[in-house]
Amino acid sequence: MTLAAAELAFRAASVALLLVLAASLVSDFRNVLAGRLGAALALGLAAHAVSYSVDVTSRIPPWHAPLIALSTGNIVVFWLFTRALFDDEFRLSRWHGWVWALVTAFSFVGCLWIAPGGHVRFSVTVVNLIVLGFIALAIGQTIASWPADLVERRRRVRVFLVCAGALYGGVNALLQISVAGSRVGDAADTINAGVLACIVAAIAYAMMRVDAADLFPVAAKAAPAVIFSPQAAEDAADQKSIDALMRLMADERVYRQENITIGVLAGRLKIPEYRLRRLINQRLGYRNFNVFLNNHRIEEAKAALADPAQAEVPVITIAMDAGFQSLGPFNRAFKAVTGVTPTEYRRLKASAA
Structure with a gap:
């Protein structure tokens, strides 16, 4: 099997798993914020699996730009997902949508105008620093919220989900910054696609091992009365x-x-x-x-x-x-x-x- 064929197989496997995961979350937890954000995160990761490349040059195919922009904006969804995952009372605000829109728009502009204009390193560096910033926020949210989580069966799964996503995204961001504007070869993209497929499979497996109602509360209910039976x-x-x-x-x-x-x-x-x-x-x-x-x-x-x-x-x-x-x-x-x-x-x- 050639590198190109292996890369295509890994990308296809990732996209298929992510689409199934998104459909499952929408079907079962469309009324739960964490479930909806999880589905949006899965769809954003599918866009990432289709469009991501370790090396970024000034020439980006026009049809890649929207997918790359959605992939970049997905880091905001990842941060919001960690907040909703660890806090059943968390609610979205209008400014959350504006943050996502600004990050996505900047990535889109970078693909179509900034990078082709001879500023590849600037565009790639700024985008990936934004990514690293939101990863840091997600990790901070995990550290701050984890001790208060009382549902034992979901605590380790939640930390795994956040750590796996943060590690993959952080390594990719640092790698793109270091090689921005240069060509690193097809092997790097094949390895990256294989790693992503393994992480997606591991996340799907981990989520199947925990009761979904524990991971995503079926309904947001008021706290129970303090009187104990x-x-x-x-x-x-x-x-x-x-x-x-x-x-x-x-x-x-x-x-x-x-x-x-x-x-x-x-x-x-x-x-x-x-x-x-x-x-x-x-x-x-x-x-x-x-x-x-x-x-x-x-x-x-x-x-x-x-x-x-x-x-x-x-x-x-x-x-x-x-x-x-x-x-x-x-x-x-x-x-x-x-x-x-x-x-x-x-x-x-x-x-x-």
């Missing part, structure tokens, strides 16, 4: 640990502590962190530790906002007393749970009194 515990040890946890929440209000972590809470309860993670997820129904804490904080804030004796207390004071560090996250979390802002909630309670 004794029937949820299967044994006395779990019941005892949960009772102790709820006492810490209700009596000592540990959720008020700054930067409280699941590790610190497990230490207070004298149980392993993995066991506390499992209890909060499987017994109390939470998928994220921060949501668990915020639910208790919001319950306290709701009581304070409904209290006529605290009618003159500023909302930010109530938020800080409950354990929030700033007003913005408090407002967003409060509205996600109650459907109204804290100020509206206070007004409604006052008018109903």
Whole structure:
């Protein structure tokens, strides 16, 4: 088999797997943001598999330009996908679309005008620095969000998905910057296509090994009530640990502590962190530790906002007393749970009194 034939086979395999993955995500999780972003990411990777070349010269086929632009803009989708994957409460904003559009447009302009105008190295370097920047954001999101994830079966898969994508994209970006404007031969493209096919196959295999409903929540639901049903515990040890946890929440209000972590809470309860993670997820129904804490904080804030004796207390004071560090996250979390802002909630309670 020639290098050209091997490269074509690898590209075709990658595109086929990615299209099947995208179709599966759209079919099963079209109503879930992470599922839709995952499908968009798969389609962007398919465009990358068709159009990518390690070496970039000034002459880029015109039909390649849109595919290359979509491939470049896909790094923004990758970053958004990591955010949605690790935060069930994440929502897209209009500015996210503008960021994607600007990155895609710059790549398109670079293909058709900047590189052919004699500025190949500049165009390639800027595009790939953008790629590296969004990879860094995705890795940072993974590091920041991973400890709060309570669904054990998806934690390692999520990290694998992000690390595999970041490693492949980062190596390619650095490689393109180093060889911009020069010819490196067909072997490099064949190897790259083979690596991509292996990574896509590994990601598809990893996603099949975890319950899709764990990876992508079927529906965004409000956090469960903090009242625990004794029937949820299967044994006395779990019941005892949960009772102790709820006492810490209700009596000592540990959720008020700054930067409280699941590790610190497990230490207070004298149980392993993995066991506390499992209890909060499987017994109390939470998928994220921060949501668990915020639910208790919001319950306290709701009581304070409904209290006529605290009618003159500023909302930010109530938020800080409950354990929030700033007003913005408090407002967003409060509205996600109650459907109204804290100020509206206070007004409604006052008018109903």
